[in-house]
Amino acid sequence: MRLTRYFLPVLKENPSEAQIVSHRLMLRAGMIKQQSAGIYSWLPMGFKVLRKIENIVHEEQERAGHIAIQMPIIQGADLWRESGRYDDYGEEMLRMSDRHGRDMLFTPTAEEMVTDIFRAHVNSYKDLPLTLYQIQWKFRDEIRPRFGVMRGREFYMKDGYNFDLTKEDALHAYNRHLVSYLRTYERMGLQAIPMRADSGPIGGDDTHEFLVLAETGESEVFYDSAVTDLTFGDRDIDYDSVEQCQAVLEEFTSKYARTDETHDEAKFNELPKERRRVARGIEVGQIFYFGTKYSDAMGATVVDKDQKQVPVHMGSHGIGVSRLLGAIIEASHDDKGIIWPEGVTPFHCGIVNLKQGDEEADAACETLYAALEAAGLEPLYDDRNERAGGKFATMDLIGLPWRITVGPRGLKNGVVELTCRRSGESEELAPEAAVAKVVDIYANL
CATH class of the missing domain: 3.30.930.10 (Bira Bifunctional Protein; Domain 2)
Structure with missing residues (x-):
């Protein structure tokens, strides 16, 4: 969505x-x-x-x-x-x-x-x-x-x-x-x-x-x-x-x-x-x-x-x-x-685009969105033309267990950021690896 x-x-x-x-x-x-x-x-x-x-x-x-x-x-x-x-x-x-x-x-x-x-x-x-x-x-x-x-x-x-x-x-x-x-x-x-x-x-x-x-x-x-x-x-x-x-x-x-x-x-x-x-x-x-x-x-x-x-x-x-x-x-x-437990979360993963309108960031978010859906998960893509702080505040408020953050700086290095809502810990991963990790988490519930 x-x-x-x-x-x-x-x-x-x-x-x-x-x-x-x-x-x-x-x-x-x-x-x-x-x-x-x-x-x-x-x-x-x-x-x-x-x-x-x-x-x-x-x-x-x-x-x-x-x-x-x-x-x-x-x-x-x-x-x-x-x-x-x-x-x-x-x-x-x-x-x-x-x-x-x-x-x-x-x-x-x-x-x-x-x-x-x-x-x-x-x-x-x-x-x-x-x-x-x-x-x-x-x-x-x-x-x-x-x-x-x-x-x-x-x-x-x-x-x-x-x-x-x-x-x-x-x-x-x-x-x-x-x-x-x-x-x-x-x-x-x-x-x-x-x-x-x-x-x-x-x-x-x-x-x-x-x-x-x-x-x-x-x-x-x-x-x-x-x-x-x-x-x-x-x-x-x-x-x-x-x-x-x-x-x-x-x-x-x-x-x-x-x-x-x-x-x-x-x-x-x-x-x-x-x-x-x-x-x-x-x-x-x-x-x-x-x-x-x-x-x-x-x-x-x-x-x-x-x-x-x-x-x-x-x-x-x-x-x-x-x-x-x-x-x-x-x-x-x-x-x-x-902080939703994975078993009842309304969406399995949030996607935050830090620079809406940036061609590379937009394309990466679309690819992540399609990959998560193809794996049978429901992502929530924050595609609003909103400041990053507002997007993070919304994601924290609604409590999705996992968030993938996409920005031009990370993409230059070939990575996105995967964040666990419960622990607050983040790691930088290749987009394909971030999707694979989220898919694996829900497959093992």
Whole structure:
């Protein structure tokens, strides 16, 4: 993409309404525009990152054997009355009526609807296990929406639901989700720590939240510092293996890590003092096992091997796709702007022409641009007739991981400059070598 043809409305000054780094940088980098309290339009660069995150979530869900569906954003109230949650959910649920006076609601979550789909089409244990998921806009009427996309009223979310014959099967689904989430977050350049949490209005006794440590996190968290040494890496996990999934769960949850709702001060104090940590965390996902809560209430049963009707065991699993974008920025930025991890960057590499209009510099940039595109990458070429300082400031603000700088002086020596946004280190390379290095970086992700 050529910057002269792209819509990137960057701001030079910090917006007064932005209280945290991610909100400020998303507004300054032209990624979002607030339309009303807690509701945003996603502009081209923000939308590109949102799609990158969504694609990673889809890929890891499919790797784990989960099946994508799409459910309505507007639900009827009758299903929620059937489950008993319509009145219990509280004022965060946006309720409305259609022209016929029927009670409707804007989806905050979809346990009831997916249970209704299941009971209409599945009636035998032979069709289990089954996990269905969607990525869809949700709405929760937060009393004080703030922090940009971190705590908005409208948000983009992956919500998944497993249906299993027994509690043991459902707990394997729980473990499988924990494994898939660890892989998902690491692909985005995040360390998300699974912490024992409170189930809230979803219900159930087993639940873990995944939290990214950040000073602006909404939750106080307590943890053993040893948990930050754990990485998922490139493990080859068989998601059908109960033993392998259980082993990963035990490895990542055996050390103390809890949110403030479930914190146990006595257990925490059993840790060596030098390993006790108290910090803030951003919730980016949560998994639940809630047994037969919804299947009992809504008649979601199957015939088992003994020809008996039994309620299915269920769980639900959420990832805040739009929230993740803010969390990544909170975890990866400096005083110049965003620092995108390679896995979610909107463009793989920036190209800066230091002397637009110079025949040799223009030709070299065009060659670099074509070579990166031919390799399957998306470069962003700053071809504006702008001073070098302004071009560098824009590139630093929007945070592309790699930048190739082209100028007449370097070209006389047959080199361009390749700069790593995270470290700030630069090296001079022949143009072909710079392209090859960038291609190799992304090939090895």
